[in-house]
Amino acid sequence: MSTGRLPEHEQRILDEMELVLRQDRQLTARLWVLRLGPRARAALAGRPHPFTVAVFAAVSCTLLFIGIRTSSPGVVWAFALVWSLTLAGFVRVLCRWTEP
Structure with missing residues (x-):
């Protein structure tokens, strides 16, 4: 050439x-x-890492107990937001694990 x-x-x-x-x-x-690297691509594709979902679950539990103890509306709303993200992440991880 x-x-x-x-x-x-x-x-x-x-x-x-x-x-x-x-x-x-x-x-x-x-x-x-x-x-981008493979981890960044996975994050952009909406495939959360199981460790991230576990951290969100721990934060959700913490906010749940603080919300029960204080009955603060801000904490309750924060719990609702983090809990919904945790459930969505858990479903995504579960779907990825069960793919053929």
Whole structure:
């Protein structure tokens, strides 16, 4: 293969192709995700790590006991938010473990 410059018409075609590809936002996003490591890709794909779900469960339990003890609306709402995230994460992890 030659290492010289492309002929004028081939360079123009290549520039047009690059322009079209740069305008494709979905392709840009997919290529950006591919540059990330496997853990970051898993996090972006909505696949939580089991350790993360366990930490959320521990925080949920702590907020539950604090909410029972204090009856503070802020703590109860924080518990509701963290608990829903914990359940969603648990379901995602469980689905991933049961995939064939």
